[in-house]
Amino acid sequence: MDFNDTPEQAAFRSEARAFLSANATLKSESVVQQETEAEYLVRARAWQKLKAENGWACLNWPTEYGGRASTPMERIIWGQEEGKFEVPTGPYAIGLGMCGPTMIAYASEEQKREHLPIMASGERIWCQLFSEPSAGSDLANLRTKAVRDGDDWVINGQKIWTSGAHYSDWGILVTRSDPTQLKHKGLTFFFLDMKSPGVEVKPIKQISGASNFNEIYFTDVRIPDAQRLGAVGEGWKVSITTLMNERLAVGNAGGPDVPDLLRLAATTDIDGEPALNNAAVREKIATWHCQRSGLKYTNYRTISALSRGGVPGPENSITKVVSAAKQQDLASFAMDLMDMGGILREDVEDKFLNSYMGAPGYRIAGGTDEILRNIIAERVLGLPQDIRLDKQVPFNEVPQSS
Amino acid sequence: MNFEFSDDQNLLREQAQGFLQSKCPLETVRAVLEGDQAYDTALWKGITEMGWTATTIPEAYGGIGLGHLELCVLAEELGRSLAPVPFSSSVYLATEVLLMCANEAQKQAWLPGLADGSIIGTFAIAEGGKAPSRHNIETRVADDRISGCKIPVPDGDVADFSVVLACDGDQHSLFLVDLKDPGVTKRVLKSIDPSRSYAELNFDSAGAELLGEAGAGFALTDALFDRAAILFAFEQVGGAHASLEMAKAYALERYAFGRPIASFQAIKHKLADMYIALTLAHSNCYYGAWALSTDASELSLAAATARVSATEAFHECSKENIQTHGGMGFTWEFNCHLYYRRAKALALNLGSLTRWKDKLVTQLEESNKLANTN
Known part of the structure; x- marks a missing residue:
């Protein structure tokens, strides 16, 4: 057991750190600045471009597609180091984390050479068109229709919860091409230009006030058959490739954590004493510290396994379940420490308030608490699936909400 | 980074599992729970013959001289099997404290016996239903004679010697007490977990020998309990895992x-x-194991973190195991209660969860971890 890098890893880490130090500000030294989404995107595009020019984009991708062909450990080391700096990576998380790997697995060589390098350099942002109004946790219940017409497919229907669609250039899309097949058959997977005629993007306003997600309407959108990924009717299999990568992309909920709460409790007063001296406050901090520490070292164990050639398994699901609930409860408790003053939302940058309003979404996005517990129960512990009414019948006979 | 046990340590785990599966099925635990014996003597003999009691003792004192990572591996397996033996008292407490602060003569006198299992040691601090503190310890030593009452003392009825925290004038110190001294009387106690044994030790001017620095009683106890907490946490995790299974x-x-x-x-x-x-x-236990094996500066924080989360995990797993079993879960006949009992006994044996949580936050404050944890 040791926490030290091998000489090769240490060399890689110092190279990464040198690039980051020369081009970015440490989180601990940065000042939060208010900016519009447009301004944020300009910064994000510039950062991705700079990374690509210096060989720090898409570390695990092959070099011919704009990557670095790094080892899994090098990718992790980069992630650890980049995570210490205040850099705008959000708009690229889905494209580079999920769409890119799906293209690498299923697109033609020509398509990969056309699309992947400009995805890696940040020139094009990609989104993932999966969820629908009646297909959230039950993703395979999707209904967006794809009908073959000559060399094209004609798409009609609606997607929802598409992160970043309003600024995305291209997207990956899963559709129903044959509703007379079983639910998980009859799906077909495509990629498309978001500027295609008939694609309409409508942002969704969240309770936090932000609009990170969108509804997407498809009206007679034509996609060439050449942009199909995987065989006709094999769209579920392709989706699984995407979702396996989501497992890596969706992680810790972030937001203010135990150190922030400690700072607040040390400077907030309960009846003339620092709140940190209060037994109830200490009890809460201890519990959250144990969760935070437990996740950190669970992650270290995963990294150890990866460095020996293992693959990230479903046990990673605990990270989001634990961290999202902690984020919500911790933010709520921090507001409680501010007593009546906690009601105010005058400061739009107040991290505890923003975390409190953001946490409900985090408990749902990328797999709800409930779905993740099912995954732990079924894939880690090996418990049986629930009895299902949608397995043995054609999709168009599956009972649906009225 | 390598945050896993080594191949040799995993081999040791396999050997331990094989041994305990054959020598310590739940019937063995139940036999101690329902019977009059303090521990399973055949199992204890087997454990000492395998050299587990000698794990961390240097070869110069008859030990094997392995590290604490190996001991963590064994602790997890002993916890998984609910082994009804005085291992934790003799190894995590008595052996650890001697290795920490005994003088050469004391090491020579006790460690070889602890290593080969011919001697059982324990550690006595509690004096009834209150958290021991500088304000309430009543056991006293004067002129190398100890008087007072310690209750409960784990394995106090079968131990050959005990390390005792006592008042020493206006300070507190640790003392070695030979429990064969005529000034010592033992009374076996009923406890929440009869698969382990607890006793009241009464001292009436029994011989007592200073252990470690005079006046360092609480500091040494805290340091000892940090180390023991990590080992017990592995037992707790082993038991929690067995409950889940x-x-x-x-x-x-x-x-x-x-x-x-x-x-x-x-x-x-x-x-x-x-x-x-x-x-x-x-995972918190892994961190604790690393801190223990390297004597890391954050050992106290790692210990409190492992302790709190392992205590809560064993509580959660043992109580929900009963719930999953429905009505049969709370019958004497089913084995669910063996885990439920052990979980509570282990949750209290180094002080309450509340105290450990408080200690954890104190460590966070003191080491000012907030600035550099990531």
């Missing part, structure tokens, strides 16, 4: 409403939560 096996075989209850989300989510608690605790 028992619940899972039952949920898969038990049918209700025409299907295994393991297919109901209410049960699946319960077991998922047990798994989550167990995994977090296990």
Whole structure:
């Protein structure tokens, strides 16, 4: 057991750190600045471009597609180091984390050479068109229709919860091409230009006030058959490739954590004493510290396994379940420490308030608490699936909400 | 980074599992729980013959001289099997404290016997239903004679010697007391976990020999309990894991409403939560093992973190194992209560959860971890 890098890893880490130090500000030294989404995107595009020019984009991708062909450990080391700096990576998380790997697995060589390098350099942002109004946790219940017409497919229907669609250039899309097949058959997977005629993007306003997600309407959108990924009717299999990568992309909920709460409790007063001296406050901090520490070292164990050639398994699901609930409860408790003053939302940058309003979404996005517990129960512990009414019948006979 | 046990340590784990599966099935635990014996003597003999009691003792004192990582591996397996033996008292407490602060003569006198298992040691601090502190310790030593009452003392009825925290004038110190001294009387106690043994030790001017620095009683106890907490946390995680496995096996075989209850989300989510608690605790234990084996500066924080999360995980897993079993879960006949009892006994044996949580936050404050944890 040791926490030290091998000489090769240490060399890689110092190279990464040198690039980051020369081009970015440490989180601990940065000042939060208010900016519009447009301004944020300009910064994000510039950062991705700079990374690509210096060989720090898409570390695990092959070099011919704009990557670095790094080892899994090098990718992790980069992630650890980049995570210490205040850099705008959000708009690229889905494209580079999920769409890119799906293209690498299923697109033609020509398509990969056309699309992947400009995805890696940040020139094009990609989104993932999966969820629908009646297909959230039950993703395979999707209904967006794809009908073959000559060399094209004609798409009609609606997607929802598409992160970043309003600024995305291209997207990956899963559709129903044959509703007379079983639910998980009859799906077909495509990629498309978001500027295609008939694609309409409508942002969704969240309770936090932000609009990170969108509804997407498809009206007679034509996609060439050449942009199909995987065989006709094999769209579920392709989706699984995407979702396996989501497992890596969706992680810790972030937001203010135990150190922030400690700072607040040390400077907030309960009846003339620092709140940190209060037994109830200490009890809460201890519990959250144990969760935070437990996740950190669970992650270290995963990294150890990866460095020996293992693959990230479903046990990673605990990270989001634990961290999202902690984020919500911790933010709520921090507001409680501010007593009546906690009601105010005058400061739009107040991290505890923003975390409190953001946490409900985090408990749902990328797999709800409930779905993740099912995954732990079924894939880690090996418990049986629930009895299902949608397995043995054609999709168009599956009972649906009225 | 390598945050796993080594191949040799995993081999040791396999050997330990094989040995305990054959020598310590739950019937063995139940026999001690229901019988009059303080511990299973055949199992104890086997454990000492395997050299487990000698693990961390240097070869110069008859030990094997391995590290604490090996001891963590053994602790997890002993906890998993609920082994009804005085291992923790003799090894995590008595051996550890002697290795920490005994003088050469004391080491020569006691360590070889602890190593080969011919001597059982323990550690006595509690004086009834209150948290021991500088304000309330009544056991006193004067002129190398100790008087007072310690209750409960784990394995106090079978131990050959005990390290005792006592008042020493206006300070507190640790003392070595030979329990064969005529000034010592022992009374076996009933406890929440009769698969382990607890006693009251009464000292009436028994011989007592200073251990470690005079006046360092509480500081040494705190340091000892940090180390022991990590070892006990591995026992707790082992027990929590066994509880989860028992619940899972039952949920898969038990049918209700025409299907295994393991297919109901209410049960699946319960077991998922047990798994989550167990995994977090296990990872915190790994951190503790690393801190213990390297004497890291954050040992106290690592210990409190492992202790708190392992205590909560064993509590969660042992109580929800009963719940998963339904009515049969709270019968004497089913084995669920063996884990439930052990979980509570281990939760209290180094001081309450509340105290450990408080200590954890004190460590966070003192080491000012807030600035550099990531």
